[in-house]
Amino acid sequence: MKIMVPLLIVFIGGMLMTFQYYIDIPLLNNIYKGVLDWHMVIAVFALVIAVKSLIERQWKNFRQKTEHPVYPLTTLISFFAVVLLGIFFGLKQGSPVNFIYNNFLVPLQATIFSLLAFYISSAAYRAFRAKNFSSTVLLIAAMIVVMGRIPLGDLIATWTTISISGKDFAILDFPGWTRWILTVPNVGIKRAFIFGITLGIVSTSLKVILGIERGWLK
Template sequence: MKRTIPLLIVIILGFLFVAYVFIPHKVSADFYDWYMKWIKVIGPFAVVLGVGSLIMVHTSKIKRKAPNWGYSMVTIVALVITTLTGFIWGIQEGTPFMWIFKNFNVPMGATMFSLLAFYIASAAYKAFRARSVEATVLLIAAIIVMLGRVSIGQAITHWIPDATEWILNVPNLAAKRGIGLGVGLGMTATSLKIILGIERSYLGGGK
């Protein structure tokens, strides 16, 4: 009841989906439509899990007056205000909800990712020091690709953009394809392990 039935659901649905791919029939198409309709109803309920666990973590910090509990208050207040603006005024362009998104979420998100430009430079210094032939190859490829994608590369010599195109279309393609084939085989093996009931970690711990 606690583990066996969920496992059976995965196994049965898993094999039905394998059959769906191989059997182009109205019955299998109807099965797919039925599943998609139901999963679209089930999916939104999972958001409550994420929100609930965020609220639980931060309210417990506030209750315990844990170190830096004031920041947890910021998170909760921001969550409540953003959610309420969405429910009260809607989510269309020009509403307070979108104003918050444009002036809070977008600048903070973009700045947080742009910070990586600084850290990636220091990481590159550590990783790219040409200590071996392989590291030198990586360093040269990265420099050529970076130069080939900006106008200064073209200004130095037209050879750099051409080399960039060649790197991306030949050795990079071979690398992506080789790794992709391994990933594909890995995905197939993992999917098989799940539908055969060998991989069960998604059911979580406990009895």
């Protein structure tokens, strides 16, 4: 009973959601909308658990007198300050929470995002080494794409353009080669991945719906 009831709920729910995706029946559409509303309600309760976990962990870190107690303390003060400011002054344009969001959170997020540029450089430096045949192919393809994406690549293509029976032909056509690499082999391989992933998702979803996959019952 303890296992059968959840399995039955998942089976009925899964099949209903599948049918409503493909078939236009008002009853199924209403059920779908109801499920989405319930999902939002559950998400609110989940937020309570998240807040509890956050406060507990930061308080524990602060009390244990770790190397840097100022970090958990900053987190706790910021958390309660934003909650209280939000309750008393609201979230509208020009409110303290709005000010904190625009002037603290957004620049901090942008700072972390900008780190990506440096990490891409260091990862590329490590990846583009001609150690074997495959990595040499990768290196050559990467160099072509780099050349095709910078103004120098366009200039080289212009300098090496010759005219054969009235038609212009670039000997070192980096932009053209780049276009070909990005639209033919790159897209082909990407589609193969998407193809496998989609089938994997359908397969795993079916396993859950049919009760073969029961990991979530733990």
